[in-house]
Amino acid sequence: MLRPVKRLGQNFLRDPNTCRRIVAALPGDGPIVEIGPGTGALTGMLMGTDPCMTAIEVDERAVSLLRQELPGLHVRHEDVLKTDWAALASERGAPLHVIGNLPYYITTPILFSLLDAPRGSVRWAVVMMQKEVARRIVAEAGNKVYGILSVILQKLTRPELLFDVSRNVFHPKPDVTSSVVRFSFDVPELEVDPSFFRTVVRTAFNQRRKTLRNSLSGLSRVVPEEFAGLRAEALSPDDFVTLTRYLAG
Numbered sequence: 001m002l003r004p005v006k007r008l009g010q011n012f013l014r015d016p017n018t019c020r021r022i023v024a025a026l027p028g029d030g031p032i033v034e035i036g037p038g039t040g041a042l043t044g045m046l047m048g049t050d051p052c053m054t055a056i057e058v059d060e061r062a063v064s065l066l067r068q069e070l071p072g073l074h075v076r077h078e079d080v081l082k083t084d085w086a087a088l089a090s091e092r093g094a095p096l097h098v099i100g101n102l103p104y105y106i107t108t109p110i111l112f113s114l115l116d117a118p119r120g121s122v123r124w125a126v127v128m129m130q131k132e133v134a135r136r137i138v139a140e141a142g143n144k145v146y147g148i149l150s151v152i153l154q155k156l157t158r159p160e161l162l163f164d165v166s167r168n169v170f171h172p173k174p175d176v177t178s179s180v181v182r183f184s185f186d187v188p189e190l191e192v193d194p195s196f197f198r199t200v201v202r203t204a205f206n207q208r209r210k211t212l213r214n215s216l217s218g219l220s221r222v223v224p225e226e227f228a229g230l231r232a233e234a235l236s237p238d239d240f241v242t243l244t245r246y247l248a249g
Helices: 016-024 043-047 060-069 085-092 104-116 131-138 148-156 194-206 237-248
Strands: 032-035 054-057 074-077 096-101 122-130 158-165 178-184
Touching: 016 043, 016 096, 032 043, 054 060, 060 074, 085 096, 104 122, 104 131, 104 148, 122 131, 131 148, 131 158, 131 178, 148 158, 148 194, 148 237, 194 237
Parallel strands: 032 054, 032 096, 054 074, 096 122
Antiparallel strands: 122 178, 158 178
């Protein structure tokens, strides 16, 4: 049995019923990649769907354990933030279906690494994360937790909050409740430059108490009148696309 390492954000999932619910949420018609399999609570079940699946694990102890207990598993000993998703999809010959119990401290960087992958590299992601982050991702405009994650992930993916997971099914127990979110990456291509879109969203929310006329003054001297007197949290993801198109000139 592996001893969890705090600096790696390890909280091992122990409940088979929860594992089955997570696995069942992932569409089963594509190549599977698991992020941070740890002791393999999900992995054995996933291999029933995709015997050629790949697991990405940074902990050398877990890599050795998985190779010993699941000899048919393709384990990559690497930092997931350095994973080349496009190359992996090319190896498997189809867009990836990603799944994982994400370490809380790098949840957002992992999600953005998937977003940054070339279009068509990833089709689905079913991931467990801190409940607070999940609520932010699916929040609607006007909600107090609506922000950068909400706008970018709702426009570049289609997120769906599936269910919460009690802290009692982990070892060690985390301090917070977790949630499972499913993302579809099969969405229409953004009508504006994705990089500039993110810049506009981040700039607007980084000064969220200011009106857009003031918060975006560093990007443009002129903000459309329909948005100029509003704050960032009042705009829907589609509104941000409209605003970005205008600012891009």
